[in-house]
Amino acid sequence: MTLVSEISEFELISRLEKVLKSSGTVTDAQIKLGIGDDAAVLTPQSKNQVISSDALVENVHFIYDQISMYNLGWKALASNYSDIAAMGCEPLAVSITLGVKKNQKIEDLENIYEGFGAITSKYGGSIIGGDIVKSKEFFISISVIGQNNQTSTLMRSNAVPGDLIIVSGEIGSSAAGLKLISDFDISLYENESEKSSKFLPFLTSHFKPEPQIELGGKILDCGITTCTDVSDGLLRDLSNICDSSKVSAIVNVDKIPTDTNLKSIFPNEWIQLCLSGGEDYQLLFTGNHNNIKQLQENATSQITIIGEITKISDTQISLVDNSNNKIKFDHKGWDHFKES
């Protein structure tokens, strides 16, 4: 075991680079120079580039001993990759800044980089540099450059009345995972032999989410132009689309796709987990019937129609159930600051 305070910045960078090299990430021909100079160098070849930044802070976004370092690395990058997917782009280059504590284990940082290496190997993108600074609380701050060669990217601002509202995958699972680890001892479920098949999908959704890169590209291919990712909660993210597009929406809560066990494990909380739980990193998008039909024929992942965009009105998002009863629900989702 080696502590951050025991080695030089140069040695630390060299050890982390070694982890990345052994993770089998492939560098793109557009990346001319990675880690090691004042800046990395790219020769951009694509029509559109997108840039997304996200940070995770210890004791705000994660508890050090509640997530494996490998998963922490994976998840930190997954949340950025999800933004890239929501723009209909693929990851190209990643810059990672770490704020490290002096008593932090180098081996922990190496495990985080194994997580970074694993997700770049699976979904593309090269880690081209960043910064490492000392900090009293550990943080990871990431910027990702994505790209596509289409005439445009996906946006939040293109929804029009009549559009169907669709989500990919299942919603509420990550928040359910978070709820499980708040109520139980997580070590029980990370232990392969004692895992519960009922709980594991929620924990996996929470700790090791999959960014929907491929689906984002297909959405754009089918002529759909409005998309965001479910990161702050379904209602909050749909509200962002409504704000940007100046429209309202109606959602049937019974149509929201969930894990088969969500409602039985959380009979009272499932609706809240679905509507305001964050970090599902699924895609939420809107489009007309023809484009959605085309996507249904092409997409390999599950997509579900959950509502419709309407003309702008006083109630931004109306909720109904299968019997067309109105559902009252106040809490939109995460606001990162306000304490009320």
Added chain:
Amino acid sequence: MTLVSEISEFELISRLEKVLKSSGTVTDAQIKLGIGDDAAVLTPQSKNQVISSDALVENVHFIYDQISMYNLGWKALASNYSDIAAMGCEPLAVSITLGVKKNQKIEDLENIYEGFGAITSKYGGSIIGGDIVKSKEFFISISVIGQNNQTSTLMRSNAVPGDLIIVSGEIGSSAAGLKLISDFDISLYENESEKSSKFLPFLTSHFKPEPQIELGGKILDCGITTCTDVSDGLLRDLSNICDSSKVSAIVNVDKIPTDTNLKSIFPNEWIQLCLSGGEDYQLLFTGNHNNIKQLQENATSQITIIGEITKISDTQISLVDNSNNKIKFDHKGWDHFKES
């Protein structure tokens, strides 16, 4: 006065955007979409792009009450812009992540954004997004995308024996400024009416450094290919060039350009301030006689020859004075971690 905990993330972003809009920054035609979606969108038009990231953490890189918030914003971006200059590029797009404390004043954050706005107005580049998260200690994490349309960028790795070693501006001034504020009450010198004309240049170098964007471009224009910026101390940064280029160097310490008052104010420490003081954000580069002569004819900023690149040898950097006496000096410059 409003505290971070009193407003929503949305309101905070909106207030900071307002500051940027009123600062008169000009957006580039390549920037299709800035703040407000899952990611910003660029349509890249340049041959080379460079990406640099840097972070500043409270109580590690700055003390909250020792620097004005405006200067903190300026300086945070200046250190990134300096890396872009050292690559022979101009800034295009900036992503800024803030880790903010719940009891931090919104007005402080607005002042920081005034600093960001001022430096982008002067040197170009648009703030296209980022992230704002809660943190126990305040931090600023920045990524900058720069660009040029030349066939290449400047690098650390192209120095060859026989190259002259050159620095721009004056060296040691920022470290001298830091030393002054450690020994004196800084508020005395930030007060215009009581400022000391002797001390002010050092304080300005430390608190509001100017990135050498224009010079970086001219260096590249003159056929020079090796450059870095003086951020961690002259010897440390020259050592980076020697490591990358697999060469050694000889430097005449009496040739190092300094503020006229440095040696009289710091008769014993000036050499250490010059050799291992960081954050001057001047450019350090090497080139052959012809290219340097061409640059001397074209550059509007001061450039000074301080030594020569030699074949790789056991002593990476040899120091001499005007009488060709050898100078002994051990401490290369900042290493951000090692505690020995």
